[in-house]
Structure formats: structure tokens, C-alpha cells
Amino acid sequence: xxxxxxxxxxxIRDVLGADLVEIEVGAPETxxxxxxxxxQRYGERFKNLIWDSxxxxxDPFLLVLNGAxxxxxxxxxxxxxxxxxxxIIFPVGGG
Amino acid sequence: MTSSFKYGGYIGQVLRxxxxxxxxxxxxxxxxxxxxxxGGVGLAARILYEELAPKIDPLGPENKLVFMTGPLNGTxxxxxxxxxxxxxxxxxxxxxxxxxxxxxxxxxKFAGYxxxxxxxxxxxxxxxxxxxxxxxxxxASHLWGKDPFKTQEILRxxxxxxxxxxxxxxxxxxxxxxxxxxxxxxxxxxxxxxxAVMGSKNLKAVVVRxxxxxxxxxxxxxxxxxxxxxxxxSTSPAVQGLSQYGTPRNVAAMNAGGILPTRNWQTEVYNGxxxxxxxxxxxxxxxxxxxxFACSINCTKYxxxxxxxxxxxxxxxDYETIYGFGSICExxxxxVLCKADELCDHYGIDLISTAMCIAWAMECYENGxxxxxxxxxxxxxxxxxxxxxxxxxxIGKREGLGALLAxxxxxxxxxxxxxxxxxxxxxxxxxxxxxxxxxxxxxxxGYATGPRGGSHHDIRPTMEKxxxxxxxxxxxxxxxxxxxxxxxxxxxxxxxxHLGEPIxxxxxxxxxxxxxxxxxxxWELDYAGARKVAERQWNMIxxxxxxxxxxxxxxxxxxxxxxxxxPEGPMKGSYIPKEVLERLKDDYYTYRGWDLKTGNPxxxxxxxxxxxxxxxxxx
Numbered sequence: 001x002x003x004x005x006x007x008x009x010x011x012i013r014d015v016l017g018a019d020l021v022e023i024e025v026g027a028p029e030t031x032x033x034x035x036x037x038x039x040q041r042y043g044e045r046f047k048n049l050i051w052d053s054x055x056x057x058x059d060p061f062l063l064v065l066n067g068a069x070x071x072x073x074x075x076x077x078x079x080x081x082x083x084x085x086x087x088i089i090f091p092v093g094g095g
Numbered sequence: 096m097t098s099s100f101k102y103g104g105y106i107g108q109v110l111r112x113x114x115x116x117x118x119x120x121x122x123x124x125x126x127x128x129x130x131x132x133x134g135g136v137g138l139a140a141r142i143l144y145e146e147l148a149p150k151i152d153p154l155g156p157e158n159k160l161v162f163m164t165g166p167l168n169g170t171x172x173x174x175x176x177x178x179x180x181x182x183x184x185x186x187x188x189x190x191x192x193x194x195x196x197x198x199x200x201x202x203x204k205f206a207g208y209x210x211x212x213x214x215x216x217x218x219x220x221x222x223x224x225x226x227x228x229x230x231x232x233x234x235a236s237h238l239w240g241k242d243p244f245k246t247q248e249i250l251r252x253x254x255x256x257x258x259x260x261x262x263x264x265x266x267x268x269x270x271x272x273x274x275x276x277x278x279x280x281x282x283x284x285x286x287x288x289x290x291a292v293m294g295s296k297n298l299k300a301v302v303v304r305x306x307x308x309x310x311x312x313x314x315x316x317x318x319x320x321x322x323x324x325x326x327x328x329s330t331s332p333a334v335q336g337l338s339q340y341g342t343p344r345n346v347a348a349m350n351a352g353g354i355l356p357t358r359n360w361q362t363e364v365y366n367g368x369x370x371x372x373x374x375x376x377x378x379x380x381x382x383x384x385x386x387x388f389a390c391s392i393n394c395t396k397y398x399x400x401x402x403x404x405x406x407x408x409x410x411x412x413d414y415e416t417i418y419g420f421g422s423i424c425e426x427x428x429x430x431v432l433c434k435a436d437e438l439c440d441h442y443g444i445d446l447i448s449t450a451m452c453i454a455w456a457m458e459c460y461e462n463g464x465x466x467x468x469x470x471x472x473x474x475x476x477x478x479x480x481x482x483x484x485x486x487x488x489x490i491g492k493r494e495g496l497g498a499l500l501a502x503x504x505x506x507x508x509x510x511x512x513x514x515x516x517x518x519x520x521x522x523x524x525x526x527x528x529x530x531x532x533x534x535x536x537x538x539x540x541g542y543a544t545g546p547r548g549g550s551h552h553d554i555r556p557t558m559e560k561x562x563x564x565x566x567x568x569x570x571x572x573x574x575x576x577x578x579x580x581x582x583x584x585x586x587x588x589x590x591x592x593h594l595g596e597p598i599x600x601x602x603x604x605x606x607x608x609x610x611x612x613x614x615x616x617x618w619e620l621d622y623a624g625a626r627k628v629a630e631r632q633w634n635m636i637x638x639x640x641x642x643x644x645x646x647x648x649x650x651x652x653x654x655x656x657x658x659x660x661x662p663e664g665p666m667k668g669s670y671i672p673k674e675v676l677e678r679l680k681d682d683y684y685t686y687r688g689w690d691l692k693t694g695n696p697x698x699x700x701x702x703x704x705x706x707x708x709x710x711x712x713x714x
Contacts, residue, residue, distance in 0.1 A: 009348040010373060011336040049332050059332045059597070060563040064351055069665040071562030089352040091333055091561035 002029045002080050006038070007064075007087040015045045025080060031063065032076035034086065049090075062089040101126050103312040104166030104615035105134070110208045110230060112223060114296050115156060115215030119230050124209050131705060133612070134165035134209065136192040137588035137632035139181035140639060142212065143190060144709070149642045153185040153288075154271050154295040156216035162203065162262070162301065163210035165590030166615050169201035169309040169388075171321045173328060174598075175611070176201060176388035177590040178279075180262075183643075184287040185295075186273050186503060187523045190639040191287035191547060194587060196387040196395075199279045202260040205305025217297040220269075224254060225303045235299035239269060242441045243278035250302050262301040265443020267491060268294035272501045274448040278440060281385070281395070281410040285445040286525065287547060312617035320614040324598065324607065325391050333597040337394040338384065340373030342414035342594070347372045350422075353664025354531045354560070357422040358477055359454035360520050360655055363531055364664040367427030371417050376429050385410060392594055398433055405430040407437040418529030419450025424457060425477040435487055442491030444501075447549075451526035452500040452507065453486050458518040464511060471495040520653045523548030523645075533656050534669035535559040535566050540679035541576040543650045544694075546636045552593055555579055557601045564602075569675065573682030578603040581629035585612075588632055604629060631704040634696045637689075638709040647694030650680055 002025045008016050016038075025037045035058075039047050051058050060073045064087040070078060080086070100107030111120045132138045139161045151157045160182045167175035178200025184191030203211065206225050213223070220235040238246050243263045251257050260280055267275035268290030275290030276283050284290075311317045328334050336344040349355040350368040357365040369375065376398065383397040400407045405428075412432050420426055420435040439446040453475075459465045460475040467474065471489065473482040489497025499507050504519035504526055520527045525548035532538035532554075541554025554576055559566040564575065582600040583593065589612055591599060599608045609625045612618065620628070640649075652671060660670040671679075684691050688700035698714045701707060 007351060009351065010340055010344040013374070014339070048330070049335060052332060053330045054327065060561040062352055062560065062562045064353075064665045067665060069352070071565075073562050074565075087348075087351045089348050091557050 001026055002082045002084065004034060004080055004083070005085040006034070007085065009088070009090070012046070012049050012088060012090065015042055015049060029080055030076065031065070031070070031078045031080060031086070034080060035076075059091075061091055063087060064089060098310045100124065102129060102166070103617045104170060104309060105129055106204055106207055106209045106309070108208055110211045110225070111214065112211065112230070112232065113214045114217040114221060114232065114298060117232055119232070131628070132632060132635070133585070133588035133628060135163050135179045135588040135590040136181060136194075136584065137628070137635065139163040139179060139192065139210070140190055140632065140635045143181060143183065144635060144639050144642075147183055149712070151183065153183045153188065153292060156214075156296070158183050158292055158295070160213040160289070160292050160296065160298075161210060162213075164200045164204050165588060167589050167591060167611060169204040170311060170317055170615055171389055172317065172591070172611050172615065173321060173324050173389055173391045174592040174595040175590060176390055177592055178203065179587065179590060180277055180284045180289045182289060182292040184289070185271070185291050186288040187525060187548060189523075189546060189643050189645060190636050191289065192587060193277070193284035193286050193289045194552065194590070195277075195279050195282045195284040196390075196592060197260070197280050197282040198388045199260045199262060199282075199303060200590060201388045202303045202305050204309055205307045206303055207305065207307055211301070213296060213298065216295065220297050220299050222250065222300040222302060223298065225301065226254070227304065227306055238299045240266065242266070243443055244440070246300055247280070250300060254302055254304070256304055259302050259304045261303070263299060264290045264293050265441065267291075267443045267501070269299070270493065271295050272444065272493065273503050273506070274445040274501075275443055276445045278443060282387075283440070283446070285447065286550065290443055311615050313614070316614045320610055324611065327598045327607065328391050328595065331597045334392060334595065337392050337594060340377055341394050341396040341411075343373035343376055343412065343417050345373070345414060346417055347374070353661065353666040354534065355422050356418060356527075356529055356531060358425055359423055359451075359458045359518060360527070360653075361458075362663055363533070363661050363666060365422040365425070367425065368422065370427040371421040371429050371432060376412060376417075379429050380433055387592070390592070392592070394594055400430045400433050403430070405434040407433045409433050409436045409440070411436050415447050415529055419447050419454075420483060423450055423454045423529075424483050426480045426483055428480055431480040431484065434484055438484065438487045438491065442487075444491060447528055448503060448526045449487060449490055451520055452490065452504055453483055455504045455507065455515070455518050455520070456486065456496065456500055459511065459515050464513045464515055465496070469496055517654050520655060521549055522651055522653065523649060525549040527653065530556055532556060532652070533661055533671060534666045536569050536671065536675070536679055537564075537572040537575040537579070539652060539656070539671040539676060540573060540683045541579060543652050543676060543680065544576070544683055545580075546640055552583060552587070553580060555583065555593070555596060555601065557596060569679065569682075572679055573684075573686045575602065576683055577686050580633050581626055582608065584632045584636075585625060585629040627704070631706060634700065634704055634706055635709075637696055638701070638706060638713055641693075641695045641713040642709070647680065647684075647692065650694060652676055
């Protein structure tokens with residue numbers, strides 16, 4: 001079991017209720033496992049912000065894991081450990 | 096309204112107004128040009144290539160200002176309310192398009208016109224009053240010197256109709272300041288000095304009222320397409336959040352990702368970010384939300400600072416305000432940013448260029464190039480909020496250092512010298528928006544080769560910024576940039592909003608885009624057909640630039656992006672060295688079928704795209 005901190009922004013933060021939340025991730029202790037744990041805790045409201053309900057696929061986005069940039073498209077199997085901090089950087093354009 | 100035009104969505108008529116001789120003509124829209132260039136930017140580029148001689152003075156009466164709509168404007172298709180204003184730009188010296196949302200475009204179609212071509216120069220200040228088929232050039236002497244909002248207020252009373260939609264310039268446009276904008280009701284056509292071109296014609300405003308409609312070949316098909324698009328808008332993860340926070344929803348995330356441009360791009364992490372996020376803005380100043388015609392995204396925020404020295408009322412702030420006056424000038428007070436936004440509207444100046452010019456001056460001041468004497472006594476250091484606001488006023492009035500800054504960073508740094516060009520974050524004269532390319536090679540080559548230089552609407556970094564493609568790989572990035580160009584230019588000819596990026600793109604023209612175009616026009620374009628139209632449009636604009644003398648050498652990035660890696664944060668170390676940019680340009684030109692030496696389209700490519708008429712000019 002890894003206890004990690006998750007930093008989110010905008011409407012994802014609104015669902016999680018705070019800029020930074022702590023969550024326990026059971027097996028597998030991976031980035032993908034973290035997202036399963038988040039869906040379990042926050043349900044459809046969270047899922048709808050990450051997964052495209054039309055395609056059923058997770059929209060691609062970047063994450064910052066302990067200060068290093070990683071990608072949702074290739075790094076879901078990356079291991080996470082107790083005390084890690086991960087930020088979800090969802091892609092959004094400017095006006 | 097029924098239209099005899101061959102294709103749905105079009106009115107089939109263009110208004111031509113000559114301000115020099117007062118002649119007003121209604122001309123049929125060419126069907127072949129509609130089919131080949133769609134509308135909006137594509138069509139305006141074709142018209143201006145035909146009608147403007149090369150090398151004309153952009154601020155002379157021989158330049159033309161074109162307001163152009165697209166076939167989707169005025170239909171129920173969501174996020175399709177935009178319109179384009181195009182001309183040869185005094186800022187870049189080539190074709191420029193500035194796109195704006197709101198209601199002006201649909202209203203122009205309801206009045207019975209796909210576009211308005213404005214020629215010549217009025218002898219005295221004038222405004223154009225388009226009231227369905229009744230069109231008049233009216234005296235605007237009493238409006239000259241008034242700010243855009245006051246002008247709109249007077250005009251609504253004068254024509255006796257609160258429902259009109261109005262394009263107007265401010266003081267900067269009247270004075271032909273290079274980055275003067277046009278304000279359209281509450282929306283801005285900010286970039287490229289379109290306001291200066293309008294001012295050069297002594298044209299203070301265009302007032303439009305229309306009571307007609309737009310006909311489509313199959314109403315049920317358009318309805319079903321609209322329903323589907325609205326579903327996508329409401330469920331797309333990347334579009335959600337715009338209703339709540341507007342475009343500033345991304346401030347905090349970009350900062351966490353190490354891509355929030357800060358301190359005139361010296362870094363891309365801003366410690367004062369927390370006070371100027373979309374969330375902070377919503378909590379502190381936002382009082383309501385506003386949408387453009389038939390749009391379900393609802394991105395515009397209505398913000399009020401009710402009292403105090405930053406008292407202001409704005410429609411915003413948008414992300415670019417927060418980037419430009421916030422992180423770039425290191426001002427972390429949302430009320431100050433609202434005031435800065437309001438001042439730019441008041442003077443009618445492009446907010447991005449204004450902010451970037453001030454940031455350039457701040458860096459010059461930091462490096463001793465400017466002294467307190469030069470700044471008129473302002474301690475113009477980064478973070479000086481009141482100094483920044485004072486400098487906006489000086490730019491608006493072209494007083495003291497403001498007169499220099501009103502010329503833009505390219506010209507100002509040329510005049511000042513002393514290495515100040517290194518602080519000028521511009522390409523083709525246009526200052527950079529708040530979207531980095533240092534970690535993103537496709538975005539870098541897109542910005543460098545884009546017709547408008549520092550414009551995030553000729554390229555989007557989204558595919559690399561999302562990780563959908565590997566940002567560290569160079570191979571294939573020329574192709575990616577070209578295909579992103581294509582969805583953007585096709586949307587700018589249909590005049591749908593780029594904020595629907597996940598729906599219209601994001602890596603290439605999407606089927607949603609093609610479906611919307613086909614539903615309204617009655618065409619049955621497939622992907623290859625739509626792509627060819629977009630490629631033709633892109634090459635058309637490139638030909639315009641080539642005819643003006645632009646070459647490969649003009650496809651550049653600011654020195655900072657090629658020489659200074661991002662110094663901190665998750666993207667630390669990222670930059671695009673000169674040799675990498677040249678390699679990317681080779682890749683991009685090769686993919687496009689352009690000449691590697693000149694950067695111009697080849698004869699074969701032009702023939703393939705049906706642009707043979709340009710061959711004599713550029714090959």
C-alpha cells in the first residue's frame with residue numbers, strides 16, 4: 001500500500017475538493033493503480049473528467065511525478081511509492 | 096430567408112464599400128471561390144491576393160479591410176459564432192487574420208452578407224451602418240476620440256436599436272498605432288493591427304443589424320449534427336471547465352507543468368501563480384458568464400472590481416490577460432489584471448502585444464538599458480503593478496516611453512539596440528502568446544513558419560503538451576505541425592472556435608469538423624477532400640507572404656527560445672537550438688512540398704492545389 005499525494009486543478013480539483021489530497025493505492029502500486037483508486041473514491045464525477053465517455057478512452061495528459069514529467073499514454077505502469085507526489089496536468093488551450 | 100446560392104449556409108452576397116468615393120455595391124459571392132476556399136480566412140486571403148497589389152502600404156488607402164463570415168455562422172451549429180477581419184497587416188507586412196467571437200458574424204449574415212470589403216479612405220471620420228439591405232456611410236466626427244464602449248453606447252442610441260452589433264476602434268486605431276485592435280461589442284479582434292488599418296480608412300465603426308436568416312439544405316441533418324456536437328462539448332474532458340473558469344482554468348496546471356511563461360519568458364514557473372488562477376478569479380471578481388451566439392461552451396466571464404484604485408468592469412479576464420500582465424510582468428493581483436484588461440479595451444490596443452512590450456521594457460530596465468529618466472520616473476521593475484498600469488496609459492496615449500513601446504518589440508528593439516532584441520519575444524513582429532514551444536518541437540516549427548508569427552492559432556502544442564505524442568522526438572514533427580495548421584485554417588474558414596479543439600482537431604482535421612461543414616453546405620467532402628481545401632488555404636496565405644518578399648529566413652523563433660533553456664521546473668533544460676529549428680523547418684517544408692531554400696511552395700504543389708495563378712508571382 002502506497003500513500004501518495006495528488007495535486008489537481010480546475011474542475012478536477014473541484015471534484016476532489018482540495019488542491020492536494022492524499023490517497024492510499026493498493027496493488028498494483030502504479031500510476032494506473034492510482035487512477036483506479038481515484039475512480040473508486042470519487043466515482044463517476046472524477047471518471048467523466050478523465051475518460052472520454054464517447055470513446056471510453058482516457059484522454060491523454062501529462063503528469064508530474066516528484067518533479068519529473070511523465071505521460072498518461074505510456075507511463076501507467078510506472079511504480080509509485082509511499083510519499084510520492086503526483087500532479088495531473090490536463091491539456092487545455094488558452095483563449 | 097431562402098438563398099439562391101448553390102451551397103447551403105451562404106448568403107451568396109458580399110458588400111463592397113468604397114470610402115473614398117462613397118460607392119456601395121452588393122456583389123455576388125463567387126461559387127468557385129466558396130467551394131475552393133470555404134469562407135472566412137480562406138476566402139478573404141483569396142480575395143485580397145486578387146485585389147491587393149504587392150508591396151502596398153498597409154496603412155494606405157489601397158489596402159482593404161475585409162470582414163468575413165463562414166457558412167456555419169448564424170446556424171445552430173455550436174461554437175461557430177466567429178468571424179474574421181483580414182487585411183495586409185501593418186504589423187507583419189503580410190496577410191493577417193484576426194478572429195473574434197460574439198454576435199457580429201451571425202448578424203452580418205442575417206443582414207444579408209457573407210462579408211464586407213472596405214476600400215479606400217473616407218475624407219473625414221465615418222461609420223458604416225448596415226441595416227439589412229439599407230447601407231449608409233455616415234459621419235463619425237462626433238465619435239472620433241471616444242473609446243470603443245462609449246462609441247457603441249452613442250451608436251446604439253443614434254441608430255435607435257439596442258440590438259445592433261458594432262465593430263469599433265479606439266484612440267489607438269484612430270492614430271494608426273501598429274497593434275491597435277478592433278472591439279466587436281465585448282469581443283476583440285486583437286492581433287495584427289487590424290484596428291490600425293480601420294483607422295487608416297477614417298472608419299470609426301461598422302454597425303450591423305440583420306433580420307434575415309441562413310438557409311441550409313437539410314435542416315434535420317444540421318439539427319442532428321448540432322445535437323451531437325453539443326454532446327461532445329458537454330462531455331469532452333478537455334472542454335469541461337471553460338464554463339466554470341473560462342480560459343484561465345489552465346493557469347495553475349500550466350504552472351505545475353513548468354510551462355507558465357514568466358518574467359518575460361526568463362522562466363516558466365511563477366511563484367505568484369496562486370493569486371491569479373481561474374479559481375482565484377472566480378472567487379474574487381467573476382460576477383457572471385457570457386456565451387457567444389449559439390454556443391454551449393459559455394467561456395466568457397464577466398468580472399467586476401467594484402471599488403478602489405483598480406475599479407473596473409471587464410469581459411474576462413482571459414488566460415492571455417493573466418499570462419501577459421500577470422506572470423509575464425510578475426503581477427500577482429487579479430484586480431490589477433482586470434484594470435489592465437479594461438485599459439487595453441479603453442485605448443483599443445492588443446492586450447498581448449501591450450503586455451509583452453511592457454515586459455520587454457521591464458527587462459531593458461532590469462539590465463540598465465532604460466533608466467528612470469527613460470521611463471518618465473516609473474520604477475519599471477518586474478512586479479510593479481502600478482508602474483505597469485501607468486505604462487499601459489502611456490502606450491495608449493503614445494506618451495514618453497509609451498510612444499516607443501506602441502511600435503512593438505521588434506521595432507522598439509531595433510531603435511534601442513544594445514542587445515535589447517534578445518528580450519523581444521516575437522516572430523514576424525508579433526509578440527508571443529502564453530503558450531510555450533521550448534519543450535515542444537512541432538509547436539516550435541509551427542510558430543516559426545506560421546503566417547502570423549507569435550500566434551497560438553496557427554499552431555497548437557496540444558498533441559505534445561498532452562503527451563499524445565512524445566515531445567522529445569523530432570521525427571514526424573514537421574508533418575504534425577502541418578496537419579495541425581490544417582485543422583486550424585479549415586476552422587478559421589468555417590469560423591468555428593478553437594476552444595472546441597478536442598472536437599475539431601486536435602492532431603488533424605477531425606470527422607466532426609467535416610460533418611459540420613457538410614451538414615451546412617450540403618457538400619460531401621471526405622477527409623482527403625477537406626484536407627486538400629485546408630492545404631490550399633494554407634498555401635494561399637504562404638503565397639501572399641512570398642509575394643511580399645517573405646522567405647525561409649523569416650521563419651524564426653525569438654533568440655531566447657533558441658539559446659536559453661527553461662531554467663527550472665518539470666520542463667527544465669528544454670529549448671529549441673537554432674540547428675534543431677533548421678532541421679525541423681526542412682522536415683516541415685519537405686512534408687509540405689515547399690522549396691527548402693526559399694521556403695516557398697513549389698510550382699508542382701501550387702498546380703496540384705489549383706493555385707496556378709500564383710506561380711507567376713513567386714516561382
